[in-house]
Amino acid sequence: MRIENHILDILQLYEYAMAIGKSLDYKESCDLFLKLLLKRKNLNAAWIIEPKDNMLQSTYAIPFGEEINIKKDDEASGFLDTIDFGKIITVNKAISRIAPIPIEEGKMAIFNLDAQGYLFLYSKKNNISNKDLSQLEPVIKKFTINLKACKAFKEQEQLLHNLEMQNQELSDYAHMVSHDLKSPLRSVDTLASWLIEDNKGKLDDHCSAQLGLIRSNVEKMDALINGILDYSTIGKNQIETYKVDLNVLLKDVLNLMEIPSHISIDIAELPTILGDKYRLQQLFQNLISNAVKYNDKPKGLIEIGVEDKKQFWEFYIKDNGKGIDEAYFKKIFKVFEKLENTQDSTGVGLSIVKKIVDLYGGKIWLTSELGVGTTFYFTLKKHNDGTA
Amino acid sequence: MLITTKNTAEIAEAISNHVGKNAALITIGEHTEIDINALISQLNNSDVKFMGGLFPKVIHGNSILDKGIVVNTLNNLDSMFLVKNISTKDYTIPNVVFNKNQDYSLFTYVDGLTSNISHYLSELYENYGMQTNYFGGGAGSLSLEQQPCVFNNDGIFQDAAVFAIMKMSSRIGVRHGWSKIEGPFIVTSAEGNVIKEINWQNPFEVYKEVVEAHSGKTFTDDNFFDIAKGYPFGILKDDAECIVRDPLMVNEKGELICVGELEDNAVVDILNGDKDSLIDAAKSAAEDSVKKASVPRKAILIDCISRILFLEDNFDKELKAITSTLENSFDNISIGGALTLGEISSYGEGFLEFYNKTIVVGLFE
Structure with missing residues (x-):
């Protein structure tokens, strides 16, 4: 019989433990665990009180009762401070003050949930004991973590x-x-x-x-x-994607641009990718335009190429221009950030480039050496059929 | 009061005369040959406030009837509500102001074949808590086909519940008398009232092995309930009788469909009972209610229909055990009630529960 009772205790713990962590919604998490506890242990009420600033506030209660929002005083907070993990007490006046429902008799188990406050389990019929405290310790700890996760999730949302x-x-x-x-x-x-x-x-x-x-x-x-x-x-409207041959797209881009005669552009064989022609055009045009604009060499050279990285394509646009100081590597992608106050620079071009790359779920970065040149890299994710 | 006439005008008049200015609780046997909509209309014309339900059978004194209308007066009515959409949980429990120094009793009939009854009970408890006692049962047809079965002044509805809150004290006894033959088992997967897995295995396989060995009978394609009615599940609780769940049928996947919901990972036993244990339990339920009562005016019995299906001819003895216990303590107490699809109350004034195969005796003062 004793072994059977132990097995029952363990199975009940299993049931409680499995009811915890099923949701990241605070109320739903409390409902799933605490209503089960009320049913199985034949209890009357459960609630959670959290100390916030100088107040004690209820964050959950079943039954709902009256919301608790009272000033911390020495009696209540002094008593709560003495609870290390859990305590069984006979209902008294100080405790009834922090109960959402009127209670005059019976027993109560109070658990310290660390930063999540205090959990109160109330039994009018005194059917809660120290054994319950010990039995519930591991599940209450799990419940505390669940509540913490719920709050973090809500904050993140x-x-x-x-x-x-x-x-x-x-x-x-x-x-x-x-x-x-x-x-x-x-x-x-x-x-x-x-x-x-x-x-x-x-x-x-x-x-x-x-x-x-x-x-x-x-x-x-x-x-x-x-x-x-x-x-x-960019990113405001849903983008339509279709197959775009980047060799053709680059040809069109260069036709639209005025490339000075001292600059030559060398383009490797590029893939056909899945995307939106207008955005891709903006992406390449802005990078090439920068490479042209900031080239101070008598014979400018721009190389455009790509590497197949299996999951994605890695494109590069390399120039032999002025180069960019490393201190500006991140800054240049921010709106209105420009390295030189030239007549035809708006400080928006590279921000647009980054936003387009972000939109396609890719990354953009650069390497550069002052006086030698700059290479911009960006990736575009491939789809199952190998297109980006 | 028991009404057996089929004439709705006469029924309405009898009810109106019986309850006077009070409200009426109307409990109707499902085979009663009346036009329920016409009765509702007649009662509205007579300005009678009422709620009620259709049940497989009704109880009046020591009689169990397929046909007939049992009427109880709902004295000191505080409020009465209709809750629709129980299965979709798309409803709000109305706010009620309770007087701290007053005893209250809440009586409810719910469509016993709808889903999410536990959620409805949980919502009632969340809103009203310990400010009232709770008592009631599941309405519906023994054919187990869901149909409109609860009614009030607004009409008759399915997938709904009606409840009344009365300013009166009540004493409640709850017992079932089933005991464990094998367990514990874990319901490793459940969805609503369907047990999908027991101990990570097909639930029918587990159930069948235990029940066939104990009963000496073999499950065939068409005898599931004949055997299963004597072998319910019991959800274990601390320091109280387990909550019984009645397996009604097995589906093609070997999942067990019960009356009433189970939670994932509920710890259950498989139970069995005999006529003596069930009748003793009924007597104990009556004794429990009597112990706490002082001057009750009426007794309402909510007894599970599957107890009569199990006890068959011996059910008279169960009823007699209850009525004699009540009448021995209180002369002239009126006794009425219903054989229901699920019973509602709480053990020891704790969280509200939906039971199967259980007898709930309520004494109202």
Whole structure:
């Protein structure tokens, strides 16, 4: 009979232990374990009290009763502080103050859940004993970890949600501001061009130069706004993917760009990948454009190639330009970060490149040596059929 | 009061006269030849507040009837509610303000063939806790085909429950009388009322081995319930009788379908009983309720239909054991009730439970 009782105790522990950790929702986790405990042990109530700042607050209760939110005082917190792991007590006035339901008689087991507060199990009929404390110790410890995981999960979800909201708001804001800015900008450009046309031959050199400066700054601002618009729309819409032959795409990109005659571009055989032509075009065009823009050598050389890394393609765009100091390796991918304040640099190009690579689940990085040149690497994940 | 007429106008009048300004608890045998919607309409015309259910059989005094309407007066009614969508858990238990110095009793009939009854009971306890006693049973047809079976002034519904909260004290006795023949086993996988695995094995294989060896009978394609009605499962509890789960049928996968839910990893025994143990348990349930009562006006019996299927002709003795115990203590106590598909109460005022194969005796003062 004794052996049978031991087996029963162990099986019951197994049942309790298996009811813990099935959910990462705080209330559901408490329901699954504590309702089972109430049923099997024939108890009347269970609740959790957490000390927060100077208060004691209930975070779970069955039955619901009244929410506990009282100031910590010496009597209650002094008593709770004495609970190392668990304690059985006869109901008294101090304890009934931190019970969500009215209790006047019976016994209570109180467990210290460390940072998760205190668990109270109440029996009106006194059917809770020190044996229960010892029996429940391992499962209560598991329950404590479960509660901790629930809170961490909720915090993570909240952070993600906040981040998504902020990203969305920023993106919407950038989109709206960019649109609003473009209209007056167009007017300024039109007015400046009218001024030049209407006063042809009448303006002195200084005035003509100033008007030219206005138009060139307007053009620069237009490019910057277009960059912001592009940046804020990447990832906003669902991308359609289809097979894109990168050899053809690169040919088109180079046709669109004005490549100075002193720069030669060497392109290796590239794969056909699964993607969206417009985004891939932006990706290559921005990297090549940078390689061209920051090339200070009399004979510029740009090499474009790829390595098959089985799970993904690793592309590189290598130049023999000015090179970038290592201190800026991360910074250059941030919006509006630029190494030189040149007329045609907006500081958005590489941010767009990174955002596109991120969108495709890839990585981007660079190696560089000042005065020797820079190589940008980026990866694009392959699909089952070998396309990225 | 027992009503046997088929005329709904007469029934409504009899009920109205019986309960006066109080509410009525109407318990109807499933073979009673009445138009239930017409009765509801007549009762509404008579301004009677009521709730009730259809059951395989009803109890009136020492009689068990397939046909007939048992009416109990619900004195001191505080509130009465209908809860729909029990199976989908898509409902809210209404808020009730309880007076600290008043005793309350909650009486409920729930569609006994719907799923998630345990969730409904859990919701009741979460909301009302120890402020009331709980008592009730599962309504429905012995054919085990789910159909509208609980009703109140709003109509008759399936997948629903009705409950009344009364300002009155009650004393409850709960017993079943089944004892362990083999165990413990772990229900390693369960979903609602379906046992999918016992001890990581096919549940029917495990069950069959134990039951065939004990009963000397062999399961065939069409005799599962004939044998299984004498071999329920018992979910183990500390310091209290186990909670009985009645296996009704076995499906093509060898999974066992029970009345009432089981949790994953519940520790169970396989039980068996005989007529004496069941009748003794019924008497004990009546004695338990009598011990705590002072001046009860009526007794309501919620007895599982599968006890009569098991006890057959001996069920009269079970009923007699209860009624004589009650009548010996309280003269002229009115006794009524139903044979139900599952019983509702709590042991020792603890968490609310849904039982099978159990007798619940409630004395209301």
